[in-house]
Amino acid sequence: MIQIHENTRIYIMCPPRIASGGPELLHQLAYKLGKRGFDVAMYYYPNDVEQPVSENYLKYNCKYVTEVEDREENLVIIPELYFYFADQFKNIRKCGWWLSVDNLFKAIEAPAHYRMIRKLKIKWLHRAVTINGKVRGKFNYHLAQSEYAVDFLRQWKIDAVYLSDYLNADFLKASREVDVREKKPQILYNPLKGYRFTKKIMAAMPEARWIPLQKLTPAQVGELLKESMVYIDFGHHPGKDRFPREAAIYKCCVITGKRGAAAYQEDVPLPEQYKIADRRSNIPAIVKLIKSCLADYDKHIDNFAAYRDWIYKEEEAFEKDITQIFVKV
Known part of the structure; x- marks a missing residue:
C-alpha cells in the first residue's frame, strides 16, 4: 500500500514523444489515478523537449510538468529505464515500476558492468548488484508489470506489488x-x-507469407492483425508484452517461445501446446504447428477463447489493483 496524503502530488516519469507499450502504460496509470481524484502529473525526461506528449496519448488528457517538487509527501513513479536517474531526487518518495526486467540491464544509461552482466547472462551477479545497493536502496516501493518481474525480484529478496496493464480502448x-x-x-x-x-x-517455410510488424501506425497494425491467421513471437518477453495480446483479441493464433514472461502462465496464459522453446531442434515442431494453424484455423482459434476473455478483463483488474495500492490517508 502506498499512502497518498491530501497534499501529495504523484509524478510519473516517462520518455517524451515516444509511442510504445511502456509509455502508454505510464499514461494509462496517470489517467486512472486522475479519475480517482489524485493530483497526478507526467514528468517527461529529458524535461526540455517541446511538446513532449506523443499524439497517440493525447486522448488520456494527462497534465505534465517540467520540474518535480522534491518533497517527502510527494511520490515519483520511475520505470526501470530511468532507475539510474533516481539519485536526482533527495526527499520525495520513490516507487520503482518494473515494466520489464531485461531492459534494465541494457539501457544506454546503465553502468557498463550492468550491461556486461546482462550480455554474459551471469544471473547470480544480478542479485549481487542489488544487494550492494545499486537498485535496492533507492526506492521506497517496487511495482512489477509481470509475474516474471515479481519472481525475478523475489530472488533478490525485494518485495514487489503486482500492477500490470491493459490494452487501449x-x-x-x-x-x-x-x-x-x-x-x-x-x-x-x-x-x-x-x-x-x-x-x-x-x-524452413519459404512458401509461406511472412509479414513483419514494423514501422506501422496502430491502425495499420490493427488491419494486419484483423486479416491474418497466425502471429509468432520468439522474442525475450522482458515483460507482459502487448503484441501477443493484441494478436489474440484480433483472433490470430498466437505461438510463442518460453523466454522471460512467456514462461509464466500468469503473464501469457496460452494453452501450453502453443508455447515452444526457441531451440533449433524444435523448428520442425514449430513449423508443423504453424501449418496446422493455417490449414485448420477454425479449430485452433477456439483454443484461444479463454485467453481473449482474460485480455478483455485486464482493465477491470488494473483498476482494482490501483485502488488497493494507492490509498488516500
Missing part, C-alpha cells in the same frame, strides 16, 4: 468487429524481437 473495440471469414493464411512477426530465431523458421 481502440484495439479492444476494433477487435470485436473481426470477421474470421476474411482471414488470410499469413504469418505476422515482430522483427525487433527474436528475429535471429524467427528467420530460421521462415527459412
Whole structure:
C-alpha cells in the first residue's frame, strides 16, 4: 500500500514523444489515478523537449510538468529505464515500476558492468548488484508489470506489488468487429524481437507469407492483425508484452517461445501446446504447428477463447489493483 496524503502530488516519469507499450502504460496509470481524484502529473525526461506528449496519448488528457517538487509527501513513479536517474531526487518518495526486467540491464544509461552482466547472462551477479545497493536502496516501493518481474525480484529478496496493464480502448473495440471469414493464411512477426530465431523458421517455410510488424501506425497494425491467421513471437518477453495480446483479441493464433514472461502462465496464459522453446531442434515442431494453424484455423482459434476473455478483463483488474495500492490517508 502506498499512502497518498491530501497534499501529495504523484509524478510519473516517462520518455517524451515516444509511442510504445511502456509509455502508454505510464499514461494509462496517470489517467486512472486522475479519475480517482489524485493530483497526478507526467514528468517527461529529458524535461526540455517541446511538446513532449506523443499524439497517440493525447486522448488520456494527462497534465505534465517540467520540474518535480522534491518533497517527502510527494511520490515519483520511475520505470526501470530511468532507475539510474533516481539519485536526482533527495526527499520525495520513490516507487520503482518494473515494466520489464531485461531492459534494465541494457539501457544506454546503465553502468557498463550492468550491461556486461546482462550480455554474459551471469544471473547470480544480478542479485549481487542489488544487494550492494545499486537498485535496492533507492526506492521506497517496487511495482512489477509481470509475474516474471515479481519472481525475478523475489530472488533478490525485494518485495514487489503486482500492477500490470491493459490494452487501449481502440484495439479492444476494433477487435470485436473481426470477421474470421476474411482471414488470410499469413504469418505476422515482430522483427525487433527474436528475429535471429524467427528467420530460421521462415527459412524452413519459404512458401509461406511472412509479414513483419514494423514501422506501422496502430491502425495499420490493427488491419494486419484483423486479416491474418497466425502471429509468432520468439522474442525475450522482458515483460507482459502487448503484441501477443493484441494478436489474440484480433483472433490470430498466437505461438510463442518460453523466454522471460512467456514462461509464466500468469503473464501469457496460452494453452501450453502453443508455447515452444526457441531451440533449433524444435523448428520442425514449430513449423508443423504453424501449418496446422493455417490449414485448420477454425479449430485452433477456439483454443484461444479463454485467453481473449482474460485480455478483455485486464482493465477491470488494473483498476482494482490501483485502488488497493494507492490509498488516500
